[in-house]
Amino acid sequence: MSRRPVHVKINGVEREGYVEPRKTLVDFIREDLELTGTHVGCEHGVCGACTVLLDGEAVRSCLMFAVQAEGCEIRTIEGMAGPDGQLHPLQEAFRDNHSFQCGFCTPGFMMTAAALLEEGPLSEEDLRHELSGNLCRCTGYQSIVAGVMDAFGRSTPAAGQAADAATEAAR
Amino acid sequence: MRFVGESVTRVEDRRILTGRGRYIDDVKLPGMLHAAFLRSPFAHARITELEIGEAQKLPGVVAVLTGADIEAATVPIQVMAQFPDFKSPAYLAMATDRVRFVGDLVAIVVAESRYVAEDALELINVEYDPMRPIVSFDDAQDSTAPAIFDDIADNVLYRSTSTHGDVDAAFAAADTVIEETFTQSRQANVPMETRGAVADFDPGTGDLTYYAATQSPQGCRFQLATYLDHPIDRVRVLSGDVGGAFGLKGPVHREDISLAAASRIIGRPIKWIEDRNEHLQASGHAREEQMQVEAAVTSDGRLLGLRARLLIDQGAFPCLPYAAVLFPNMIRDLLPGPYRFGAMQFEGLVLATNKCWVPPYRGPWEIETWVRERLMDVVARRLGMDPAELRRKNMFDGAEEDRSISGQHLAGITSRESLERALGRIDYGSLRSEQEAARAEGRLLGVGIATFLEAAPGPKENRMFPEDAKVRLESNGHLLVMTPQGPHGQGHETTLAQIAADAMGLPLDHVRVVHGDTRQTPMNLIGTGGSRASTWASGSVMVTTRKVREKALGIASAMLEIDAGDLDIIDGMVVPAGAPAKAMPLAAIAMTAYLAPESLPPGTDNHLEAQETFTGDGIGGSGWSGGTHLCVVEIDQDTGRVRILRYIVVEDCGQIINPAIVEGQIRGGVAQGIAGVLYEKAAYDEEGQFMAGTFMDYLLPTATEIPHIEIDHIESVPVEGLDIRGVGEGGAIVAPAALTNAIEDALLPFGVTVNEQYLPPGRILELTGAIPA
Numbered sequence: 001m002s003r004r005p006v007h008v009k010i011n012g013v014e015r016e017g018y019v020e021p022r023k024t025l026v027d028f029i030r031e032d033l034e035l036t037g038t039h040v041g042c043e044h045g046v047c048g049a050c051t052v053l054l055d056g057e058a059v060r061s062c063l064m065f066a067v068q069a070e071g072c073e074i075r076t077i078e079g080m081a082g083p084d085g086q087l088h089p090l091q092e093a094f095r096d097n098h099s100f101q102c103g104f105c106t107p108g109f110m111m112t113a114a115a116l117l118e119e120g121p122l123s124e125e126d127l128r129h130e131l132s133g134n135l136c137r138c139t140g141y142q143s144i145v146a147g148v149m150d151a152f153g154r155s156t157p158a159a160g161q162a163a164d165a166a167t168e169a170a171r
Numbered sequence: 172m173r174f175v176g177e178s179v180t181r182v183e184d185r186r187i188l189t190g191r192g193r194y195i196d197d198v199k200l201p202g203m204l205h206a207a208f209l210r211s212p213f214a215h216a217r218i219t220e221l222e223i224g225e226a227q228k229l230p231g232v233v234a235v236l237t238g239a240d241i242e243a244a245t246v247p248i249q250v251m252a253q254f255p256d257f258k259s260p261a262y263l264a265m266a267t268d269r270v271r272f273v274g275d276l277v278a279i280v281v282a283e284s285r286y287v288a289e290d291a292l293e294l295i296n297v298e299y300d301p302m303r304p305i306v307s308f309d310d311a312q313d314s315t316a317p318a319i320f321d322d323i324a325d326n327v328l329y330r331s332t333s334t335h336g337d338v339d340a341a342f343a344a345a346d347t348v349i350e351e352t353f354t355q356s357r358q359a360n361v362p363m364e365t366r367g368a369v370a371d372f373d374p375g376t377g378d379l380t381y382y383a384a385t386q387s388p389q390g391c392r393f394q395l396a397t398y399l400d401h402p403i404d405r406v407r408v409l410s411g412d413v414g415g416a417f418g419l420k421g422p423v424h425r426e427d428i429s430l431a432a433a434s435r436i437i438g439r440p441i442k443w444i445e446d447r448n449e450h451l452q453a454s455g456h457a458r459e460e461q462m463q464v465e466a467a468v469t470s471d472g473r474l475l476g477l478r479a480r481l482l483i484d485q486g487a488f489p490c491l492p493y494a495a496v497l498f499p500n501m502i503r504d505l506l507p508g509p510y511r512f513g514a515m516q517f518e519g520l521v522l523a524t525n526k527c528w529v530p531p532y533r534g535p536w537e538i539e540t541w542v543r544e545r546l547m548d549v550v551a552r553r554l555g556m557d558p559a560e561l562r563r564k565n566m567f568d569g570a571e572e573d574r575s576i577s578g579q580h581l582a583g584i585t586s587r588e589s590l591e592r593a594l595g596r597i598d599y600g601s602l603r604s605e606q607e608a609a610r611a612e613g614r615l616l617g618v619g620i621a622t623f624l625e626a627a628p629g630p631k632e633n634r635m636f637p638e639d640a641k642v643r644l645e646s647n648g649h650l651l652v653m654t655p656q657g658p659h660g661q662g663h664e665t666t667l668a669q670i671a672a673d674a675m676g677l678p679l680d681h682v683r684v685v686h687g688d689t690r691q692t693p694m695n696l697i698g699t700g701g702s703r704a705s706t707w708a709s710g711s712v713m714v715t716t717r718k719v720r721e722k723a724l725g726i727a728s729a730m731l732e733i734d735a736g737d738l739d740i741i742d743g744m745v746v747p748a749g750a751p752a753k754a755m756p757l758a759a760i761a762m763t764a765y766l767a768p769e770s771l772p773p774g775t776d777n778h779l780e781a782q783e784t785f786t787g788d789g790i791g792g793s794g795w796s797g798g799t800h801l802c803v804v805e806i807d808q809d810t811g812r813v814r815i816l817r818y819i820v821v822e823d824c825g826q827i828i829n830p831a832i833v834e835g836q837i838r839g840g841v842a843q844g845i846a847g848v849l850y851e852k853a854a855y856d857e858e859g860q861f862m863a864g865t866f867m868d869y870l871l872p873t874a875t876e877i878p879h880i881e882i883d884h885i886e887s888v889p890v891e892g893l894d895i896r897g898v899g900e901g902g903a904i905v906a907p908a909a910l911t912n913a914i915e916d917a918l919l920p921f922g923v924t925v926n927e928q929y930l931p932p933g934r935i936l937e938l939t940g941a942i943p944a
């Protein structure tokens with residue numbers, strides 16, 4: 001099958017690839033760009049494991065073809081921490097709230113939550129609704145909800161560091 | 172102890188949070204090919220024609236292998252053949268002349284990409300001659316129906332019968348006999364990561380390296396070597412992060428054997444990652460069981476006798492190696508739970524059907540708790556007693572002489588305490604008054620209680636399967652801990668490090684826990700499963716670390732010329748009692764042992780590595796995990812929707828290593844238990860067609876369906892000995908009982924008995940009479 005070029009900016013880096021038009025975006029990210037943090041849980045748009053930010057919006061990368069992302073800006077879990085390795089406040093909140101066990105669903109939840117964070121705090125009930133497009137089989141969700149709620153409280157890196165320092169001091 | 176008991180941050184977290192976990196689909200080898208399986212669309216049929224020529228010609232296809240090709244490269248599978256009275260059929264990794272369930276393996280395509288491999292599947296032509304499918308419990312017990320396996324006369328593969336006490340006398344003395352048949356539907360483990368593997372046979376060395384997503388790397392190695400007839404010393408299993416399993420990835424699947432055989436035939440690495448449809452249809456199902464019970468009771472609520480007949484639908488093939496035949500007797504042993512029954516008669520059957528096989532699923536014996544706790548409520552209601560009162564009346568206290576009718580030693584159980592705490596926490600008395608008031612307003616409010624015991628590790632007399640760990644003090648003074656466990660979310664890299672750090676006297680980050688490489692880890696076939704890790708892996712790491720500590724102190728003693736008994740290890744430093752100035756880092760001791768052993772006095776043991784077996788010696792306490800769950804629901808009469816208003820867990824797993832991890836295990840298990848009642852069903856139709864092949868049909872609950880779960884720990888710890896008990900399965904074992912009890916209680920105004928476990932809104936509306944049944 002003939003291939004076509006695709007250009008994306010992913011986690012701030014310009015990348016290109018040549019793919020069959022039928023290749024899904026998630027397969028392109030995982031196989032061609034070798035960013036395997038994004039996961040595949042169902043390939044039919046239900047589990048949310050493949051969620052990435054496409055031009056700032058949370059999308060299911062299993063439901064799109066790679067060629068549809070031509071010229072787009074993509075953010076994946078690999079792009080969450082700072083270049084110095086400093087974790088994003090959301091990552092810290094997930095860590096501190098034990099928001100995952102096996103971690104397979106985590107990239108999807110993290111990217112869904114990253115989009116929510118942009119829009120500001122939600123009530124727990126609303127948050128549960130917003131997260132209901134992502135499946136987790138390990139946690140029973142309570143710790144994920146707690147993690148995102150916590151992240152709302154530390155939504156800027158500075159706030160995150162302050163919260164971290166406070167936790168550290170408390171120890 | 173400094174780390175045990177703390178919710179320390181997990182060692183695993185950073186890599187997972189930054190997208191650097193290494194799951195099976197992340198493995199990419201040079202020259203790697205991709206496999207896809209052709210699966211049967213029929214439940215039961217003969218293959219009359221199989222034409223692969225067109226598929227082979229497709230550009231990008233490297234090979235198309237049939238069942239006959241795989242048969243020639245493998246040994247027929249026969250599991251648990253040594254189990255008394257189990258008629259264990261021999262079967263092949265892939266079908267040759269006959270398919271036995273929808274999803275059975277017919278051919279494997281190996282190609283340059285999964286896309287091409289799937290294209291090629293479309294080009295394979297198979298003709299089938301359908302046979303009568305065996306689908307229901309009745310079909311499977313019908314001796315005139317066709318036998319699924321040629322070497323077994325019928326479809327009843329196992330029957331276990333036993334009697335405890337004088338059952339006839341018990342029934343003769345009863346004031347009331349209560350009969351019910353309780354039925355569970357098919358569910359499935361459904362980890363978010365589907366199955367997958369990369370098989371890499373090296374024709375140069377003859378080594379087979381198998382990258383697996385497994386709960387038991389050594390078990391996987393053993394089975395592959397056996398069924399590929401490959402020297403086990405030339406089989407290496409490597410396992411990284413595993414995206415959930417819940418029992419599913421403990422077994423070795425027919426796809427594993429086929430894939431490894433294909434790699435050996437072709438001589439190149441091959442990856443297989445199943446899609447969700449394959450997973451739902453063919454990876455493994457669970458819980459399709461039925462129990463018919465008769466209870467002999469007195470009018471004041473004493474349980475004189477119990478008769479039980481259990482049916483287990485194990486699907487077509489007995490699971491390798493954990494066939495369903497393992498479970499009837501465990502179910503029998505656990506069935507009386509923490510209650511006094513005067514006598515018991517038990518019969519358990521394992522039935523073959525034309526459906527997907529049945530690996531363990533989080534507490535595979537769960538029906539014992541569900542049926543018993545349902546029965547307690549049914550009995551209480553018939554007798555006009557409060558269900559909590561009936562439980563109180565019959566519950567053992569955990570006295571030294573306490574033994575259940577099935578012979579289980581129950582000394583030290585805390586069931587009663589868990590029940591009282593749960594009732595206290597909810598203020599049971601006022602809750603019942605509140606319920607009265609709600610009923611008066613026409614609201615359907617229900618309360619469900621359920622108590623369970625789990626043998627993790629079980630009482631002293633029935634503890635099985637010792638486990639080893641290997642520990643090495645490295646030259647930098649850090650500790651390398653090697654375990655045969657196959658963690659898949661439980662955080663063993665953290666919990667076992669907590670154990671080792673405390674046992675050695677090290678900072679947590681001076682311990683590295685290694686698993687998943689069978690060339691490094693000790694042999695152990697079970698790995699992670701059966702709620703074993705807390706007791707057995709912890710115990711093995713503890714005794715082995717102590718051994719290494721003793722060796723390190725021996726060397727330190729020679730170097731410092733101080734008696735070992737006067738030395739301690741604190742934070743990685745060897746500290747002489749009363750002379751802290753002479754403290755020496757462990758690294759200095761290790762360096763001396765490795766680089767200058769000749770400087771030590773003759774006879775000093777300079778090996779800083781040990782492998783010890785934990786046999787269960789030194790385990791204190793009852794050996795029983797357990798607790799009580801209490802659930803409050805409200806049912807919407809118009810929609811049949813069940814809303815969980817409160818969910819309370821009171822549990823006792825002995826000493827807790829890491830509370831955050833323990834609570835995560837409990838919540839995850841409860842979520843699966845709730846899901847099995849309200850949402851999930853791996854449905855088949857009468858022809859054995861599978862009906863739940865997507866997440867639109869098999870409904871996993873989301874964040875809006877699983878309630879807030881409140882947890883209270885009893886943490887009973889004996890005066891002496893190690894007492895860390897398993898906690899992985901309890902939530903899933905008891906939640907269906909607590910929830911279905913609450914639902915029946917809510918439906919009291921309709922006078923119905925809930926004897927099915929699966930209760931979606933439609934079924935609730937049938938029970939209330941809102942829609943016809």
Ligand code: FES
Nearest residue numbers: 041042043048062
């Ligand atoms: S893999 Fe995309 S939604 Fe499940």
Ligand code: FES
Nearest residue numbers: 101105136137138
């Ligand atoms: S942590 Fe395992 S699926 Fe969510």
